[in-house]
Amino acid sequence: MTGRSPALVAHPIIEVNDVSKWFGDKVANSKLTCSFGQGVTGLLGPNGAGKTTLLRMLAGLTQPSDGTITIDGLDPRGHTKLFERIGLVPEEDAVYEFLTARQYVTYAAQLSGLSEPAQAAADALATVQLAESADRKLGEFSKGMKQRTRVAAAITHRPDILILDEPLNGTDPVQRARLIALIRSLAEGGATVIVSSHVLAEVERIADRVLAMTNGRLAAAGNIEAIRAAMTDIPYRVRVEADDLRALGALLIGHPLITSVTIDRVELVIETNDLGTLGRDLPRLAIDSGIRITRFQPEDMSLEAVFGYLEKRR
Amino acid sequence: MTAFASIVANTLRGFLGGRRSWMLLALALLPGLVQLIGGLARGSAISSQLYEEFSTQVLFTLLIPAVAITFGANAFGEEKRGKTMAFLTLRPVSRWTIAGAKLAAAWLGASLVGALGAVFAAFALGVGSGQWTEIVPGVVGAGLSALAYSAILLPIGLVMKRATLAGLVYLLLVEQFLARNVEQFSNLSPFRIGTSAYAGLSDFGRVVATFEITNGAVAAGAGGAALKAAAVAVVMWAITGFALRELDLV
Amino acid sequence: MTAEGAVFDLGYERYAGPRLTDRQVFWRIVIDGLKKSVGIGKRARNKAFPFSLVALAILPAIGVVVIQVVAKIFGLPLGNDVLLNDREYFDWTSQLIFFFVAVAVPNLLIPDRVENVLLVYTSRPPTINTYLVARLVAMAISVGVFLMIPQLVLLIGEALISPSFFEHLADNLSFWWQVPITSLVYLAVNVGAAALIAAYVNNRGAAIAIYIVAVNVLTGVGFGLSSINEYFSLIALQFWPPRIRDWLFGVSTLEEIPGSDVPLVAVVAALLAFVTLAVLLILRRYRRLI
Numbered sequence: 001m002t003g004r005s006p007a008l009v010a011h012p013i014i015e016v017n018d019v020s021k022w023f024g025d026k027v028a029n030s031k032l033t034c035s036f037g038q039g040v041t042g043l044l045g046p047n048g049a050g051k052t053t054l055l056r057m058l059a060g061l062t063q064p065s066d067g068t069i070t071i072d073g074l075d076p077r078g079h080t081k082l083f084e085r086i087g088l089v090p091e092e093d094a095v096y097e098f099l100t101a102r103q104y105v106t107y108a109a110q111l112s113g114l115s116e117p118a119q120a121a122a123d124a125l126a127t128v129q130l131a132e133s134a135d136r137k138l139g140e141f142s143k144g145m146k147q148r149t150r151v152a153a154a155i156t157h158r159p160d161i162l163i164l165d166e167p168l169n170g171t172d173p174v175q176r177a178r179l180i181a182l183i184r185s186l187a188e189g190g191a192t193v194i195v196s197s198h199v200l201a202e203v204e205r206i207a208d209r210v211l212a213m214t215n216g217r218l219a220a221a222g223n224i225e226a227i228r229a230a231m232t233d234i235p236y237r238v239r240v241e242a243d244d245l246r247a248l249g250a251l252l253i254g255h256p257l258i259t260s261v262t263i264d265r266v267e268l269v270i271e272t273n274d275l276g277t278l279g280r281d282l283p284r285l286a287i288d289s290g291i292r293i294t295r296f297q298p299e300d301m302s303l304e305a306v307f308g309y310l311e312k313r314r
Numbered sequence: 315m316t317a318f319a320s321i322v323a324n325t326l327r328g329f330l331g332g333r334r335s336w337m338l339l340a341l342a343l344l345p346g347l348v349q350l351i352g353g354l355a356r357g358s359a360i361s362s363q364l365y366e367e368f369s370t371q372v373l374f375t376l377l378i379p380a381v382a383i384t385f386g387a388n389a390f391g392e393e394k395r396g397k398t399m400a401f402l403t404l405r406p407v408s409r410w411t412i413a414g415a416k417l418a419a420a421w422l423g424a425s426l427v428g429a430l431g432a433v434f435a436a437f438a439l440g441v442g443s444g445q446w447t448e449i450v451p452g453v454v455g456a457g458l459s460a461l462a463y464s465a466i467l468l469p470i471g472l473v474m475k476r477a478t479l480a481g482l483v484y485l486l487l488v489e490q491f492l493a494r495n496v497e498q499f500s501n502l503s504p505f506r507i508g509t510s511a512y513a514g515l516s517d518f519g520r521v522v523a524t525f526e527i528t529n530g531a532v533a534a535g536a537g538g539a540a541l542k543a544a545a546v547a548v549v550m551w552a553i554t555g556f557a558l559r560e561l562d563l564v
Numbered sequence: 565m566t567a568e569g570a571v572f573d574l575g576y577e578r579y580a581g582p583r584l585t586d587r588q589v590f591w592r593i594v595i596d597g598l599k600k601s602v603g604i605g606k607r608a609r610n611k612a613f614p615f616s617l618v619a620l621a622i623l624p625a626i627g628v629v630v631i632q633v634v635a636k637i638f639g640l641p642l643g644n645d646v647l648l649n650d651r652e653y654f655d656w657t658s659q660l661i662f663f664f665v666a667v668a669v670p671n672l673l674i675p676d677r678v679e680n681v682l683l684v685y686t687s688r689p690p691t692i693n694t695y696l697v698a699r700l701v702a703m704a705i706s707v708g709v710f711l712m713i714p715q716l717v718l719l720i721g722e723a724l725i726s727p728s729f730f731e732h733l734a735d736n737l738s739f740w741w742q743v744p745i746t747s748l749v750y751l752a753v754n755v756g757a758a759a760l761i762a763a764y765v766n767n768r769g770a771a772i773a774i775y776i777v778a779v780n781v782l783t784g785v786g787f788g789l790s791s792i793n794e795y796f797s798l799i800a801l802q803f804w805p806p807r808i809r810d811w812l813f814g815v816s817t818l819e820e821i822p823g824s825d826v827p828l829v830a831v832v833a834a835l836l837a838f839v840t841l842a843v844l845l846i847l848r849r850y851r852r853l854i
Contacts, residue, residue, distance in 0.1 A: 096398060
């Protein structure tokens with residue numbers, strides 16, 4: 001491969017350079033090099049992959065044991081002014097339970113130095129559809145409502161860098177859809193948004209770009225299709241339905257593009273390393289042999305399938 | 315409202331809000347109440363005796379240290395336990411401001427409780443025996459003692475899970491044992507900072523005499539006590555600010 | 565199976581192996597409580613405080629025995645007032661169990677409640693009463709052992725250096741009722757107060773501080789108000805155990821303490837009323853939670 005690594009972006013806002021983090025003899029992150037720019041980057045990985053540790057370092061909550069992290073060239077731990085631009089929703093389900101939602105978000109606005117914190121808090125609460133519950137104590141809130149309050153506190157100062165650690169935890173499907181729309185709209189407005197999740201479908205819906213982590217290391221980077229395409233050692237699996245499965249199977253065995261062919265009841269399961277060429281060649285082959293193909297379905301383009309492969313490779 | 319003021323206000327809301335405020339109020343007023351009842355029932359001699367032997371002792375050896383230790387230890391301890399450190403620290407507010415605001419909140423909270431107790435006890439003394447001179451010494455002594463205790467516990471609460479327990483062990487081991495027996499320790503004793511300030515300002519000979527025995531090598535005087543308390547506060551504020559900058563905050 | 569849906573037999577079987585009886589479950593919770601109260605199974609720093617107190621409780625007893633051995637070997641005379649006897653020893657251990665209880669009881673009760681573990685206990689056969697009784701039994705055993713071990717060291721040590729081991733034990737038969745009953749009284753007052761506070765306060769540090777402050781303030785209030793009426797001295801619950809102890813040992817050492825003229829029956833009544841009230845309030849709190 002030549003040129004820039006897919007872990008790096010063309011116009012980086014946040015740069016992670018050879019960063020490792022360990023706690024005693026436990027390594028949480030190992031030699032990570034990546035960058036983040038405008039748009040939504042999904043940080044994907046199973047629990048314990050090191051996502052939260054990386055996000056905490058990006059936000060300046062913890063410092064790397066080795067390597068450097070910069071935001072617009074500055075170390076976030078030494079430049080608190082940078083926090084005017086950063087909003088964080090940490091993973092922990094933590095709020096000041098003795099405050100109302102309005103007091104909590106207003107407190108966030110005051111700490112961010114806003115000139116009209118009450119108005120900013122009201123706007124942020126309205127954005128997450130909590131205006132009507134704003135004067136209830138947070139201790140009385142459901143998990144999803146607390147989560148939305150924390151998102152409101154993170155966006156009240158309109159940050160251009162938003163770090164969200166498992167932001168959809170505890171939300172119901174309607175709230176989730178709204179939060180995803182909100183995250184997307186912030187990104188479309190020019191913000192750099194980093195969203196971590198272990199739920200693949202969530203990341204697939206939110207992110208333009210994915211950094212996949214396993215065991216504290218970067219396992220893959222890029223958009224989903226590009227990551228899949230880069231995994232040349234793992235064949236694509238395609239399900240094909242046709243009027244004469246046996247004839248089509250016999251035709252494909254020994255074909256240079258095909259690594260395996262299996263008949264599975266009413267369909268043919270084909271594995272290939274070159275999905276694009278197969279997609280072009282197969283219809284022609286079928287027509288030439290008088291076989292009618294009724295369905296051609298690559299089954300593993302989903303992030304889940306990609307991540308399944310990455311997990312197996314670690 | 316500035317960031318400093320809003321941290322102070324919200325920390326105080328956590329310390330003094332809800333049922334806790336009633337409990338602290340009851341604790342603060344209890345010595346004065348006992349003294350008031352004693353004075354009204356048995357006359358001025360009993361009122362003075364209760365002020366000397368009971369109220370000032372309970373306030374300065376127990377109530378103010380315990381409240382200041384709890385508030386000092388929990389100023390950051392509650393944030394760490396509640397996992398809200400990120401909310402507080404990922405703001406465009408310097409770590410020194412955060413440390414200063416937390417110290418101010420712990421001090422103000424503990425001083426409020428201590429001073430309320432001291433004022434009410436001094437008021438009860440005035441009602442019971444006509445001696446109305448002890449309000450200022452009580453408030454100053456309570457404020458300085460609370461400042462020293464809460465400042466010492468502030469960084470401990472940031473780095474230790476059981477800071478309140480550590481503070482209480484300190485109170486019992488250093489204050490009650492070491493400082494009572496070893497002169498060098500008595501000069502570092504926050505408890506004696508409060509009582510020496512009180513003794514320096516008070517006109518009530520019996521209490522002054524009692525405190526001078528307790529204070530040992532520590533001379534009575536509000537100026538020296540205020541300087542010591544301020545020095546302790548500055549050092550502890552600096553340590554806390556430094557720790558906030560250098561330590562992992564989760 | 566219906567036309568619309570089916571549940572297939574995947575071979576799932578209900579657990580059919582042996583189960584603990586209710587009594588065994590109860591003792592498992594007691595043992596868990598005992599371990600927690602002294603930090604067994606936790607990091608060394610969790611053990612430091614309770615074990616230091618236990619060491620402090622036992623060391624003087626060993627010291628007393630050693631002094632007696634040395635005095636016997638070298639034929640040195642020992643006055644009765646030189647050494648601590650079993651009654652006086654309570655003055656020392658009661659100070660220590662005050663702090664032991666201050667830390668152990670909140671550790672035992674508060675995390676289960678704050679971390680929502682109570683439901684794990686009560687979703688199984690044990691009820692909330694089983695849980696509470698087991699926790700209090702655990703505390704009673706650890707405090708009881710704490711109070712009794714130094715006394716036993718003292719008794720057995722003295723018996724070993726006496727001319728006749730068994731004769732010494734026979735001469736001190738009263739030990740076997742005086743010391744346990746006195747221990748029980750100290751236990752009831754300290755654990756009762758600490759458990760009552762720990763049942764209503766969710767922050768461990770605050771619970772410790774409130775217990776220490778409350779017991780001491782009540783002592784001050786009781787003694788302060790005793791100048792009005794000596795029955796007010798009953799507010800000083802810290803002084804109930806030594807009053808009952810002195811009666812059990814047939815001595816009178818508290819004449820200088822305010823309220824020493826209050827009849828013993830009033831002290832015992834106050835103790836029983838306090839323990840009953842504490843139990844009722846703790847039960848009320850936990851029944852509202854579950």
